Amino acid sequence: MTHAFGLFWDVDGTMAETEGDGHRQAFNAAFAERGLPWRWSMDGYHQLLQISGGEERLRHWLATAPPGAPGDQAGQWAMAADLQERKQVHYGCIVAAGGLPPRPGVVRLIQAAAAAGWQQWIVTTSRRRAVEALLRTQPFQPLASAFCGWVCGDDVARKKPDPQAYAMALRQSGLAPHQVVALEDSPHGLEAVCRAGLRCLVTPSQVTADQRFVGAAAVVNHLGDGLQQPTTVVLGPALGPQAHVDLAYLQGLLPGGQPPSASPSLES
Numbered sequence: 001m002t003h004a005f006g007l008f009w010d011v012d013g014t015m016a017e018t019e020g021d022g023h024r025q026a027f028n029a030a031f032a033e034r035g036l037p038w039r040w041s042m043d044g045y046h047q048l049l050q051i052s053g054g055e056e057r058l059r060h061w062l063a064t065a066p067p068g069a070p071g072d073q074a075g076q077w078a079m080a081a082d083l084q085e086r087k088q089v090h091y092g093c094i095v096a097a098g099g100l101p102p103r104p105g106v107v108r109l110i111q112a113a114a115a116a117g118w119q120q121w122i123v124t125t126s127r128r129r130a131v132e133a134l135l136r137t138q139p140f141q142p143l144a145s146a147f148c149g150w151v152c153g154d155d156v157a158r159k160k161p162d163p164q165a166y167a168m169a170l171r172q173s174g175l176a177p178h179q180v181v182a183l184e185d186s187p188h189g190l191e192a193v194c195r196a197g198l199r200c201l202v203t204p205s206q207v208t209a210d211q212r213f214v215g216a217a218a219v220v221n222h223l224g225d226g227l228q229q230p231t232t233v234v235l236g237p238a239l240g241p242q243a244h245v246d247l248a249y250l251q252g253l254l255p256g257g258q259p260p261s262a263s264p265s266l267e268s
């Protein structure tokens with residue numbers, strides 16, 4: 001039986017700690033490869049993440065005139081394009097080496113939602129190539145059939161926090177906003193979800209842990225995996241007896257939803 005529910009997944013930071021451990025390291029590898037003296041620290045990268053999109057982030061960085069950057073915009077944009085290209089290659093190598101495992105509960109929840117007939121979509125404004133690199137590694141690769149489709153940065157004109165990617169996934173899914181929960185890790189992602197009229201569960205990542213998440217239906221440390229890796233609720237309804245985020249909990253975040261204690265678990 002198909003339930004009329006949707007689960008929309010952000011990728012970077014939500015499915016895996018791709019930002020600090022993956023993208024940042026890949027940028028640094030590209031800088032080193034081109035003989036450039038820059039190395040982005042975790043703290044500095046926090047700030048740079050205000051700019052969505054790798055190439056946009058590089059253009060922004062080069063415009064701050066770090067030593068070795070071209071002085072003119074055309075030169076900066078050409079260098080950004082080259083570095084972005086090389087960064088993608090390095091990112092693929094980091095991912096292929098198994099450097100970015102899924103965050104707690106991600107695999108469990110994808111499997112549970114698939115078993116219950118929820119429509120799952122990838123909704124990211126990262127490049128499709130980077131998303132493919134991650135999702136074709138273990139343990140993501142066997143889960144590919146759980147997703148109805150992907151909306152990536154290549155598909156939209158405006159990146160998050162613009163709601164365009166979510167609006168596109170919603171239209172393609174045929175679901176109504178009140179049937180969908182989106183999972184995000186960042187304020188930009190949360191804003192995109194809210195502006196698309198959807199409910200959002202936020203699982204802050206390494207690089208967003210100290211941020212504020214105004215408008216989230218719930219904020220939890222991670223999705224959790226039973227009592228071994230229990231979820232801690234920062235904001236929102238209490239968890240059911242499983243001590244992790246399950247489908248009943250997500251349903252409880254929807255308009256008119258019941259808290260988990262009042263509805264049977266869909267996973268049992």
Ligand SMILES: [Mg+2]
Binds near residue numbers: 010012013014184189
């Ligand atoms: Mg994210």
